[in-house]
Amino acid sequence: MSSAKINILFTGATGYIGGSVLARLIDHPDFPTFNIIAIVRSPERAEKLQKLGVGVVVGSHSDEALVEKLARNSDVVIATANADDFEAVTATLRGLKKRFEETKVAPIFIHTSGTGVLTDDAKGLHPTDTIYDDSNPDQIEALAPTQIHRNVDLELVNADKAGYVKTYIVLPSTIYGIARNKLVNLGIANSHSIQIPSLIKASLSRGEAGMVGKGLNIWPNVNIEEVADLYIYLFNAIRAKPDAVGHGREGFYFGESGEHTLYQISKRIAEVFVALGISKSDEPTTFTKEEIDKYFEGSNYLGSNSRCRGIRSRSLGWKPSKTTQDMLDSIRPEVDAFSKE
Numbered sequence: 001m002s003s004a005k006i007n008i009l010f011t012g013a014t015g016y017i018g019g020s021v022l023a024r025l026i027d028h029p030d031f032p033t034f035n036i037i038a039i040v041r042s043p044e045r046a047e048k049l050q051k052l053g054v055g056v057v058v059g060s061h062s063d064e065a066l067v068e069k070l071a072r073n074s075d076v077v078i079a080t081a082n083a084d085d086f087e088a089v090t091a092t093l094r095g096l097k098k099r100f101e102e103t104k105v106a107p108i109f110i111h112t113s114g115t116g117v118l119t120d121d122a123k124g125l126h127p128t129d130t131i132y133d134d135s136n137p138d139q140i141e142a143l144a145p146t147q148i149h150r151n152v153d154l155e156l157v158n159a160d161k162a163g164y165v166k167t168y169i170v171l172p173s174t175i176y177g178i179a180r181n182k183l184v185n186l187g188i189a190n191s192h193s194i195q196i197p198s199l200i201k202a203s204l205s206r207g208e209a210g211m212v213g214k215g216l217n218i219w220p221n222v223n224i225e226e227v228a229d230l231y232i233y234l235f236n237a238i239r240a241k242p243d244a245v246g247h248g249r250e251g252f253y254f255g256e257s258g259e260h261t262l263y264q265i266s267k268r269i270a271e272v273f274v275a276l277g278i279s280k281s282d283e284p285t286t287f288t289k290e291e292i293d294k295y296f297e298g299s300n301y302l303g304s305n306s307r308c309r310g311i312r313s314r315s316l317g318w319k320p321s322k323t324t325q326d327m328l329d330s331i332r333p334e335v336d337a338f339s340k341e
């Protein structure tokens, strides 16, 4: 694959993760050898993306025939749109299987899952000692198939086992920081993450910082730029040393570079609210059942534990340097952004 053009199918280009990763691919020294096709829903954004040298198909992942057809022409798929879109993943795999039958070369599928797959039901009332290691496939294999994201991840592992595709699953944790890249600047990609912004928005709506239970649960965190680095380290390693990079059941890559309790996040939101005159108390309070229903569709997800170490990720040469302090420092600009909406 070294000198010929590589056909890359990219999903989630307009997203927080996807925009950050695609910006890196556009700036990649080998970009002239990439033939990137992105599936984008918005025609306006598609047009802007095209001007950056990215091929675009306007459409949705819900169009399984389209996804299968595009995958059939791909050497590499990088999927960052939706960790839980089972139909999109199976359509992609069908296309990649045909690709394999035609070329006799197993294509590469880099999928985005998340450390939500490790979560428990702590409801913010206790931490956990269970820490997952991405270089320990037996431990990952013991995860229940009912865990979030797991049905899709298992489909990928099974496809890899069948031999027609090599699958790699990136599992970011709580990604933080406002994304700043070419795609965001051009109004193509989303700049905000999910977890911390959802806590901030709920807290703004109720007028004081909230948490699930006592916020004693623990999650890992990772900066958005360093997540983008992880994808590129993985992509480069697969191209340079395909046999040395774990795939299938050995192809899980956690994105983490620090840990926090959810209390720490809510406490920082409370402190920022006091500094901005939004509330008087610098202590977060527990969301009521009604608030959990209203803001989080009844889910206690933000009260769960998810602990892990990205050993396999670091074995690629990935060296995230940001810390939990950096994550806490990212909260003020997020509150500034959402309190102006």
Ligand SMILES: NC(=O)c1ccc[n+]([C@@H]2O[C@H](COP(=O)([O-])OP(=O)(O)OC[C@H]3O[C@@H](n4cnc5c(N)ncnc54)[C@H](OP(=O)(O)O)[C@@H]3O)[C@@H](O)[C@H]2O)c1
Pocket (backbone or CB within 6 Å): 011, 012, 013, 014, 015, 016, 017, 018, 039, 040, 041, 042, 059, 060, 061, 062, 080, 081, 082, 083, 084, 112, 113, 114, 115, 171, 172, 173, 174, 175, 176, 190, 192, 193, 194, 195
């Ligand atoms: N952010 C985190 O902290 C984090 C951590 C771990 C895992 N994840 C997972 O990673 C995935 C992406 O997260 P994100 O933060 O990047 O979310 P995001 O900013 O909302 O991006 C989602 C992207 O997927 C696209 N998309 C969704 N459904 C589509 C469809 N049917 N057809 C075409 N495009 C579609 C969106 O396109 P539009 O612009 O058209 O909506 C957007 O480009 C999610 O599954 C999330 O759960 C996120």
